[in-house]
Amino acid sequence: MNRRYTLIRNVVFVWMTLMILGAFLLNIPRINILEHTARNLYFHVPMWFTMMAAVLVSAWYSARHLKTGSVESDIRALQSARVATLFGVLGLATGILWSRFTWYVGTDVWWNFDPRQTMAAVQLLIYGAYFVLRSSFDEPVRRGRIAAVYNLFAMITVPFLLYILPRQRASLHPGADGNPAFDEITAPVMRLVFYPAVLGFIGLFWVLYTQRVRMAHIKNRLTSNPEL
Amino acid sequence: MPGFPTAMAMWIHGARAVLMKELRMEWRSRHAINLLFMFVLSSLLLVVFALGTGQIEPPLQAALLWIVIVFSAAVGLGRSFLAEEEQGTLLLLQVNVPGSQVLAGKLAFNLVLIMAVMSVTVVAFMGLMGMRIVHAGLLLATLGLGSVGLAGATTLLGALIAKASARGPLLPVLLFPMLSPLFLSVVRATQEALTEGATWSGSATDLTALVGFAGVVNTAAFLLFEYVWTD
Numbered sequence: 155m156n157r158r159y160t161l162i163r164n165v166v167f168v169w170m171t172l173m174i175l176g177a178f179l180l181n182i183p184r185i186n187i188l189e190h191t192a193r194n195l196y197f198h199v200p201m202w203f204t205m206m207a208a209v210l211v212s213a214w215y216s217a218r219h220l221k222t223g224s225v226e227s228d229i230r231a232l233q234s235a236r237v238a239t240l241f242g243v244l245g246l247a248t249g250i251l252w253s254r255f256t257w258y259v260g261t262d263v264w265w266n267f268d269p270r271q272t273m274a275a276v277q278l279l280i281y282g283a284y285f286v287l288r289s290s291f292d293e294p295v296r297r298g299r300i301a302a303v304y305n306l307f308a309m310i311t312v313p314f315l316l317y318i319l320p321r322q323r324a325s326l327h328p329g330a331d332g333n334p335a336f337d338e339i340t341a342p343v344m345r346l347v348f349y350p351a352v353l354g355f356i357g358l359f360w361v362l363y364t365q366r367v368r369m370a371h372i373k374n375r376l377t378s379n380p381e382l
Numbered sequence: 383m384p385g386f387p388t389a390m391a392m393w394i395h396g397a398r399a400v401l402m403k404e405l406r407m408e409w410r411s412r413h414a415i416n417l418l419f420m421f422v423l424s425s426l427l428l429v430v431f432a433l434g435t436g437q438i439e440p441p442l443q444a445a446l447l448w449i450v451i452v453f454s455a456a457v458g459l460g461r462s463f464l465a466e467e468e469q470g471t472l473l474l475l476q477v478n479v480p481g482s483q484v485l486a487g488k489l490a491f492n493l494v495l496i497m498a499v500m501s502v503t504v505v506a507f508m509g510l511m512g513m514r515i516v517h518a519g520l521l522l523a524t525l526g527l528g529s530v531g532l533a534g535a536t537t538l539l540g541a542l543i544a545k546a547s548a549r550g551p552l553l554p555v556l557l558f559p560m561l562s563p564l565f566l567s568v569v570r571a572t573q574e575a576l577t578e579g580a581t582w583s584g585s586a587t588d589l590t591a592l593v594g595f596a597g598v599v600n601t602a603a604f605l606l607f608e609y610v611w612t613d
Contacts, residue, residue: 220609272562279559286555290548296613300542303606304556307538310602311595314563318591322566 159364166357173354176347183341187256194252195340196347200355201245202274208238208359209277213309216302225374228298231305232288233366237359239281246274257326269319270327276315280308393486396479400487404462405494418458418499425450426506433511440576443513444569447503452532452561453554454499459536460553462488463544481611482604485537489603492540493533500525517580524571524585527592531564534600541610567591 177196185192215231218224249271254264265271287304291297320330329335340348408414429446438446466472475484504525507513515521535557543552571588574580582589 220606276559276562283556283559287542287546287552290543290546290550290552292547296545299609300545303609304539304542307599307602307606308556308560310598311560311563314591314595314598315566317594318563318566318588321587322570 162357163361166354166361169350170354170358173347173351177351180343180347182344187259191252191256192344194248195344196351198245198248198252199348200352201241201248202270203352204355204359205238205241205245205274205277207356208234208241208363209309211363212238213306216305219298219302220306223295223299225294225298228302229367229370229374230363231302233363233370235281235284235305236366237363239278240362241355241359242274242278242281246271246278249274253326267323268327269315269323269325269330272319273312273315277309277312280312283308393483396483397486397490400475400479400484401490404487404491407465408491414458414461414495415498418454418495419502421454421457422450422499422502422506425453426503426510430510438511440513441573443507443511444572444576446511447507447513447572448528448565448569450503451496451500451528452558452565454503455496455532455536456554456557458499459492459495459533460540460543462492462537463541467544476611481608484611485541485604485607488540489533489537489600492537493529496529496533496536497525500529513576515576516578517575517582520580520582520585521572521575523589524568524575524592527589527596528564528568531592531596531599532561534596534603535561535564538603538607538610541607545610545613563591564595567595 173196177193182190182192184190212231212234215227215234219227219231250264253266253268253271258264258266284301284305288297288301291300324330325333327333328339429450463472466475479487504513504521508515536553539553539556543556546552567588571585571592574585574588
């Protein structure tokens with residue numbers, strides 16, 4: 155089992171290295187204003203996909219924890235939420251930079267409440283509240299269950315933003331109402347890197363997440379067995 | 383085994399008993415209602431001081447109205463389960479009344495409180511800030527739907543924080559992120575109700591969003607409450 159784990163982890167690392175090389179070295183069509191910032195596609199978008207995947211994993215394990223009460227599920231829900239926060243912050247940062255120098259070039263705007271941006275910010279706030287809630291419990295069993303309830307309860311309100319926010323302000327993202335879809339505007343050479351990048355980032359999530367879960371296990375064992 | 387109508391009647395009976403208990407307790411101390419009343423008035427006073435005496439536009443009025451309502455809800459409504467925990471009456475309630483009935487009773491009580499807060503806030507806004515209601519029906523519907531969503535969220539979160547060992551002002555932190563869809567819809571519908579030429583159809587999407595939000599939050603509250611209640 156351990157050897158297979160190491161193998162998959164190493165494949166992810168090599169894969170990510172190749173992907174990053176491809177992202178910076180391959181020649182891409184130059185579009186006015188967008189220019190080389192288009193390469194951010196390989197990072198920004200997969201980061202969001204990864205965050206969504208991590209959010210789903212976290213919600214899944216929260217539900218499992220409520221059903222079975224297993225400590226393992228609680229650890230997994232927490233660690234997945236942590237890695238989701240990491241990817242969310244990275245996605246937000248790359249998005250802010252990217253939009254500042256393309257969509258909002260010459261306007262000095264850093265944050266413009268694009269629907270997707272707002273949604274991501276809300277999800278990050280929910281995780282922030284989730285971590286704060288966790289830290290206000292001493293007793294692990296209670297902490298796990300209450301945190302799982304909050305995770306699920308707060309998360310179900312996020313999809314509403316999909317319905318409400320676009321009415322507030324139109325999104326500038328591709329595929330949003332009236333904008334050309336991703337397929338129509340992305341050159342084939344970019345897809346060659348983009349799809350592997352999505353896989354690679356999800357793989358990276360898997361590595362970070364499993365390492366954190368293992369770490370949490372070790373910590374758990376140390377605290378429950380002070381002699382160790 | 384009682385049939386469905388009898389079971390339903392028993393369920394309503396239990397929920398009503400919890401609600402009556404809450405109302406009676408509140409009537410004796412008048413703690414929550416006084417707190418909320420003072421909170422609304424003092425925050426409103428601050429808003430009026432900050433903005434001066436000039437005429438305030440409807441969009442700003444709507445935003446301020448809901449900020450006052452949501453903050454007072456976050457301050458005043460978190461106590462319902464906390465009080466049981468502090469007074470040691472939790473066990474008694476757990477033994478006598480099934481979880482869903484407790485939640486229903488507490489939710490109804492919080493709904494009453496929120497509606498009281500809303501009435502005070504709206505009247506105070508009309509008096510102190512010159513808020514003019516153009517479409518009363520739309521405003522009432524918005525306030526009504528908003529209060530149901532708000533009550534569902536605050537009641538379940540109140541039950542969560544009652545279990546925490548380090549309390550502090552947890553409720554606002556937990557409440558505000560998940561309230562953002564509700565907040566956006568109510569503020570826009572309220573804006574519509576305050577501006578000239580307001581129609582029902584102008585806020586149809588916001589009202590549907592509010593109905594959906596209230597439905598989902600309350601359903602989820604009932605589904606998840608069992609896990610909080612049976613400790």
